[in-house]
Amino acid sequence: MEFGWSPRHEAYREEVRAALKDLLPADWRENYARYGMGSPEQIEFSRSFCPELAKRGLLLPHWPKAYGGRDGDPWEQFILAEEMKLAGEPRGPQYMNVNWIGPVLMKYGTPAQQAEHLTRIAAGTVIWCQCYSEPGAGTDLAALVTRAERVGDTYVINGSKIWTSYSRKADWCFLLARTGPERKAISIFLLPMDTPGIEVKPFPGLVEDGHLNEVFFTNVQIPVESRLGEESRAWDIITYALSFERVGIPRYNQGLKLLNLIMERLEGEGRAGDLVIRSRAGQIASKFEAARLLTYVVVDQRAKDRPPSIDANVSRVTAAEACLDLLDFIAEYAPDSMTEVGVDELRGFYRGNISSTIAAGTYEIQLNMIARQALGLPRGD
Numbered sequence: 542m543e544f545g546w547s548p549r550h551e552a553y554r555e556e557v558r559a560a561l562k563d564l565l566p567a568d569w570r571e572n573y574a575r576y577g578m579g580s581p582e583q584i585e586f587s588r589s590f591c592p593e594l595a596k597r598g599l600l601l602p603h604w605p606k607a608y609g610g611r612d613g614d615p616w617e618q619f620i621l622a623e624e625m626k627l628a629g630e631p632r633g634p635q636y637m638n639v640n641w642i643g644p645v646l647m648k649y650g651t652p653a654q655q656a657e658h659l660t661r662i663a664a665g666t667v668i669w670c671q672c673y674s675e676p677g678a679g680t681d682l683a684a685l686v687t688r689a690e691r692v693g694d695t696y697v698i699n700g701s702k703i704w705t706s707y708s709r710k711a712d713w714c715f716l717l718a719r720t721g722p723e724r725k726a727i728s729i730f731l732l733p734m735d736t737p738g739i740e741v742k743p744f745p746g747l748v749e750d751g752h753l754n755e756v757f758f759t760n761v762q763i764p765v766e767s768r769l770g771e772e773s774r775a776w777d778i779i780t781y782a783l784s785f786e787r788v789g790i791p792r793y794n795q796g797l798k799l800l801n802l803i804m805e806r807l808e809g810e811g812r813a814g815d816l817v818i819r820s821r822a823g824q825i826a827s828k829f830e831a832a833r834l835l836t837y838v839v840v841d842q843r844a845k846d847r848p849p850s851i852d853a854n855v856s857r858v859t860a861a862e863a864c865l866d867l868l869d870f871i872a873e874y875a876p877d878s879m880t881e882v883g884v885d886e887l888r889g890f891y892r893g894n895i896s897s898t899i900a901a902g903t904y905e906i907q908l909n910m911i912a913r914q915a916l917g918l919p920r921g922d
């Protein structure tokens with residue numbers, strides 16, 4: 542089979558590229574993208590970039606027209622994601638708004654919640670964070686202990702979250718909290734981050750400084766209208782939300798670009814002809830290409846309205862492995878790029894992807910799912 546783009550999709554990609562060319566300032570790489578998409582610099586940049594993208598009809602082309610979209614197909618959403626990622630993701634965290642928070646609100650939000658949030662998301666001015674993980678609840682989300690107790694017309698929230706991306710600069714929080722003693726009695730709440738009793742503590746790390754935070758909730762009072770969906774029935778919504786994340790972030794174009802960058806450096810050093818280096822580079826390039834095609838299989842399924850399948854996990858595993866291989870290659874053949882001025886993109890990729898096997902479902906969990914659902918292997922527990 543030969544894969545090719547339709548003239549309509551090619552024209553659309555050109556439209557996205559032209560928008561990026563017009564809208565990104567000359568110092569975009571140097572003064573914004575170099576800090577990473579979870580950095581305060583890049584998050585703040587998204588507040589001026591996304592409204593401009595929205596004016597061109599490119600912030601949420603895949604959304605229904607009724608909510609400000611263009612009734613586009615999943616391919617358009619994906620072409621947009623590919624080009625944004627390649628450019629260093631100037632949408633910052635707002636990619637989450639348009640990819641899954643908005644669609645979840647369209648399906649499960651009350652008219653009041655939709656009116657409040659979808660309008661703001663479509664304008665490109667709001668930053669969200671997702672507060673799921675806790676020190677004792679990551680893969681096993683049902684183990685979370687943050688509580689929301691109903692008191693009259695309010696809920697009172699107490700507990701803490703960890704690994705929360707973007708929360709330092711976020712305006713709104715998509716929160717999971719326990720509303721009953723049964724294991725799966727969990728509800729979703731939408732709350733402003735400036736609600737009294739919320740404290741955000743960033744922690745430094747290999748993944749971009751300031752990207753990850755702890756969030757503490759102490760007697761945080763919110764009205765019952767902040768709850769999304771029925772009380773203690775969050776699982777359907779979470780599963781629906783996660784199904785949008787299954788394809789993940791299209792890292793392959795950026796990965797291939799950086800692989801070429803390293804090969805050019807090695808060429809300059811007279812090492813690019815080394816057979817071991819060439820063979821390793823070829824294997825990594827093939828894996829990124831495989832990740833791309835496997836991702837397109839999943840987008841095709843979505844475009845045909847088929848239910849989420851195990852192919853999404855296969856594509857994520859392939860992409861994660863390609864990233865890890867590239868990280869090894871960088872460490873082995875271009876270690877000085879970690880400290881050199883002028884190759885921030887390489888260093889940023891390294892720091893940003895060291896965790897590519899963890900976020901949104903770890904590598905091991907993806908493998909478990911493939912083992913059971915694709916290979917039919919029995920459960921080990």
Ligand SMILES: Cc1cc2nc3c(=O)[nH]c(=O)nc-3n(C[C@H](O)[C@H](O)[C@H](O)COP(=O)(O)OP(=O)(O)OC[C@H]3O[C@@H](n4cnc5c(N)ncnc54)[C@H](O)[C@@H]3O)c2cc1C
Pocket residue numbers: 670671672673674675676677678679680681703704705706707748896899900901902903904905906909
């Ligand atoms: C860059 C980054 C950004 C993140 N952003 C957010 C965010 O914005 N919001 C948020 O809520 N969370 C976020 N997270 C947290 C992320 O979702 C969790 O780290 C992830 O779900 C894993 O949970 P954990 O860290 O508790 O590890 P654990 O679940 O404790 O897993 C530890 C190890 O055990 C393995 N393991 C666990 N259970 C099984 C099993 N049943 N079978 C086989 N192996 C198993 C895992 O694969 C892993 O290798 C982020 C994480 C990272 C790295």
